[in-house]
Amino acid sequence: xxxxxxxxxxxxxxxxxxxxxxxxxxxxxxxxxxxxxxxxxxxxxxxxxxxxxxxxxxxxxxxxxxxxxxxxxxxxxxxxxxxxxxxxxxxxxxxxxxxxxxxxxxxxxxxxxxxxxxxxxxxxxxxxxxxxxxxxxxxxxxxxxxxxxxxxxxxxxxxxxxxxxxxxxxxxxxxxxxxxxxxxxxxxxxxxxxxxxxxxxxxxxxxxxxxxxxxxxxxxxxxxxxxxxxxxxxxxxxxxxxxxxxxxxxxxxxxxxxxxxxxxx
Numbered sequence: 261x262x263x264x265x266x267x268x269x270x271x272x273x274x275x276x277x278x279x280x281x282x283x284x285x286x287x288x289x290x291x292x293x294x295x296x297x298x299x300x301x302x303x304x305x306x307x308x309x310x311x312x313x314x315x316x317x318x319x320x321x322x323x324x325x326x327x328x329x330x331x332x333x334x335x336x337x338x339x340x341x342x343x344x345x346x347x348x349x350x351x352x353x354x355x356x357x358x359x360x361x362x363x364x365x366x367x368x369x370x371x372x373x374x375x376x377x378x379x380x381x382x383x384x385x386x387x388x389x390x391x392x393x394x395x396x397x398x399x400x401x402x403x404x405x406x407x408x409x410x411x412x413x414x415x416x417x418x419x420x421x422x423x424x425x426x427x428x429x430x431x432x433x434x435x436x437x438x439x440x441x442x443x444x445x446x447x448x449x450x451x452x453x454x455x456x457x458x459x460x461x462x463x464x465x466x467x468x469x470x471x472x473x474x475x476x477x478x479x480x481x482x483x484x485x486x487x488x489x490x491x492x493x494x495x496x497x498x499x500x501x502x503x504x505x506x507x508x509x510x511x512x513x514x515x516x517x518x519x520x521x522x523x524x525x
Contacts, residue, residue, distance in 0.1 A: 270320055289464040289517040298451045299434070306362050313362075317355035324348035354384065355460075361385035366433055368452045371398065373423070380432045382475035383409075383418070390431060399457040402428045402450050407467035407480055410490070411473075414506070415499035417466075420481065421446040423453060430483060439504055466493035 270488070299310075301421045327345035332338040364385075367374040373394045378385030401424040418435045427429070433450070436443035454461045465487020469475045487493070 274450055277350075279305065296370070297368040297452050299446060300364065301362040310359055310362055313355045313359035317352045317359065320348045320352035324352060337463060357385050362519065364431050364434070366446075366449055368456065370450055370456075373399070373456075375431070375433075377431075377433065380434075382469070382480050383387060383435075383472060384476045388469060392431075394423075394425065396453070396457040398425050398427070399453065399459065400424050402454040402457065402459055403462045403464050403481070403483060404447075404450060405464035405487070406493055407435075407469045408493075408500075409464055409469050409472050409475065411471045414503040415496055416472075417496055417500040419447075420480075421450045424483070439501055465489070466496060 324345040326350065327341050330341060332341055356380075363376070364378060365374075365376045373396065375390050375392050375394070377390050379388060379390055380386065402421075403424065404419060404421050407418050407420055409418075417439075418437055420432055420435050422430055422432045434444055434446045436446055463485050464483060466489075467481045468487045468488060469480050488496075
């Protein structure tokens with residue numbers, strides 16, 4: 261009697277093992293990633309950048325409040341001061357929104373794409389946030405493109421990643437910089453999303469966006485916009501690299517000049 265129970269238990273265990281193995285083979289054959297891939301700020305970014313961004317936002321907000329309450333008799337001077345205060349308040353809002361964006365999360369799970377990301381208005385993380393779980397069967401396209409900005413004669417480039425659903429919804433996941441080494445791994449996330457959705461990551465080339473402030477107000481060009489071409493894209497990236505080198509040189513020169521200036525006794 262005991263041996264019969266043992267044999268029955270072994271048969272059930274063998275059957276369960278075979279079912280588990282069949283599930284693993286099925287998952288492998290489907291091409292779906294078996295473990296989640298997560299894009300998030302992580303504790304170190306939050307710990308290091310979060311306080312700095314909040315501090316910068318509070319400093320600009322304090323400057324804006326001081327400018328508002330400064331008593332200026334000249335109406336034109338007061339108007340100019342209020343304009344400067346508005347600019348400081350806008351910078352405060354920008355830094356605080358960047359701090360809030362550190363809580364974003366893109367999870368490429370085996371069963372669905374789960375998002376908790378801001379609604380990007382150009383480079384500005386804006387509200388309302390996108391909180392959604394999207395089955396891969398509902399994803400029609402995964403796309404990337406370079407967005408070329410020109411402000412004050414300087415060029416900057418960022419690479420955007422987005423998905424398009426079969427219902428016609430466009431969701432921008434995030435951005436990377438071709439010149440940075442501390443990027444979020446949106447490129448890897450896009451590749452995994454495309455693999456799970458059985459599509460390819462479509463490179464839409466590059467588009468000219470214009471000034472940063474203008475793009476925040478009016479938005480970036482639609483994703484259906486034609487690319488500026490491979491040569492113009494390469495030129496934009498070279499100009500962006502040159503602009504970064506110029507900015508770095510100016511910072512070094514300013515620090516060196518300050519060090520060389522005579523100090524008080």
